[in-house]
Amino acid sequence: MAKLNLKLNLLELYGDKVVYSSRPSYEYNPWLQPETHQSNLLTSRELLIASPLPVIVHEATVTDKIKQLFDAVNIDMPNHYLTYETKADYENVLKTCVEEGKQLYFQYPHGEGLVPEGSYAVDRQLFLDLNNKTLLSKWTGGKYLPHREVIEKAKLESVLAQFDYPYVIKPGGEHPTAGGYGVMICYNDEDKHKSLARIHEDNETELFIVEDYIQADKNYCVQYASDGQTIEYIGASLQITEKYGKYRGNEIDHEVPEAIIEAGRNIMQNGVDAGYRGIAGFDLLTDETGAIYAIDLNFRQNGSTSLLLLEDYLNGDYKNFLAYYSEGDNEAFFNTILEAVKHGILFPLSYYDGDYKEKNEFPSRFIGIWHGDYKTIEQFKKALEEKIKSGNKEKA
DSSP, rough: OOOOOOOHHHHHOOOOTTEEOOOOOOSTTTTOOOOHHHHHTTTTTHHHHTTSSOOOEEGSSSSSSHHHHHTTTTTOOOOOOEEOHHHHHHHHHHHHHHHHHHHHSSSSOOTTTTGGGBBBBBBBBHHHHHHHHGGGGHHHHTTOOSSSEEEEEGHHHHHHSSSSSSEEEEOOSSSSOTTTOOEEEEHHHHHHHHHHHHHHHOSSSOEEEEEEEEOOOOEEEEEEEEESEEEEEEEEEEEOOOOTTEEEEEEEEEEEOOHHHHHHHHHHHHHHHOOOEEEEEEEEOOTTTTEEEEEEEEOOOTTHHHHHHHGGGSSSSEHHHHHHHOSSSSHHHHHHHHHHHHHSSSSEEEEEEETSSSSSSSSOOOEEEEEOOHHHHHHHHHHHHHHHHHOOOSOO
8 A cells, every 4th residue: 555645743843642623612603503414524625634643533434435535545444443323322432532531632612511621732821812812812812914903892883884885794702613604795685694693693692803804816725734833834825715715625836925824823823823733724814916915824734734834745736625415315426536536636534434334324525635737627527517416427
C-alpha cells in the first residue's frame, strides 16, 4: 500500500495523550444544528490526516464501504479510532478518555459537564475566546476588519436601521458556528425580518455582530499550524459559498498574495502568543481594490485541512474538496462514488454508510477531493452529480 505524503504529522503536533473529535456536541446550539447524520459524517473527515492520532468516529463511517474506497486508492484502512453509535455511546467514550488521563482535542467546544476543563488539549476558555466572533478585533489586532458593531439583542433592530443593505448579522458568544450556518446576510427587508425572527427564537445569545457585507473578489481560507512555538503556513484554498453564505466546498489556490499569507500569520501569532497550539484557518477576503478583510477566524481544523495536507499526494493542478449525499438507492450511490475513485480523479476521505445496519436506513454521505485536469474533472463531476440527482439510476 502507498504511504501518504503529509506536510505535517498531527500526532507530533498534538502529542500522544490526545484524542481528537470533530463532531459537534449533542448539546443544544441554536446556531449550529446540522442533522445528526451530517455530524456523524464529519467524525471521520480527518481520519487519514490524523494517523496515528486516535479519532472518535461513528460506526457507520468505518464499514467495509470506506475500506473498499481506500483500497481503490491503495491506502491502508486506518485503525486508530474509537467508535460510538448513539449520543450515550459518544459521551461514554469522552468519559472513558478523561478517566484514562487523555486530553480531548475538539473541533467544536463541549460543555464542562461532558469534559472537565483540565481535559482539554487547548485550554477551554481560550478555545472559546479564540472562536468568539465578538472578539475578532482582539485576535486581528484591530486590523483587516469591515465596519462592524457588537450590539445587544434588545438594541439590534434599531441599530439595523442605520445600516445600508447588504449587511451581515452574526451571533456572538460562545456557541460555535460553521459552514455558514448562523451567518445571516441581509439584502433587503425580507431578509432582515427573517433574520430577526430567527434571532428572537433564541433565548441564549445576548450579543450580535452587524458588519458591512464585503463584495469579495477572492474568498480565501488560509491555514497554519503551530506546536505552541513555531508557526507553519500550510497553504490556502478558495472557498465556494452561495448567495447567503452557505459553504459549498474549497479549491486549492497556489497564487495567494503574500499580503494575505502575512495577515493570516499575524493573526495566528496572536493566538499562539495567547497559548494556542494546533491548526487554524482564517477566512480572509479581498475586494476589487485588493483590501483585506478578516470575516471569520477558526482556531481549529477546517473543511479543507485534508485538502491542503494531502496536496502533494494528489495528482493534477486542480483540486476540489466536496461532499455528496445519496438521493436514491445507497448501493447505487456507493457504486457511483467507487467508479470515480477507481478512475483516479476522486480521492476518498469519509463515507457514512446508510446501509450499515439496514438497507437504505438513511441516505449515505461521502466527502472527497477531486484532483486532476480541470476540464476532465468538470465533465466527470457533472455526470456524477446528474446521476446522484436522478436517484443513481443512470450510469455516469
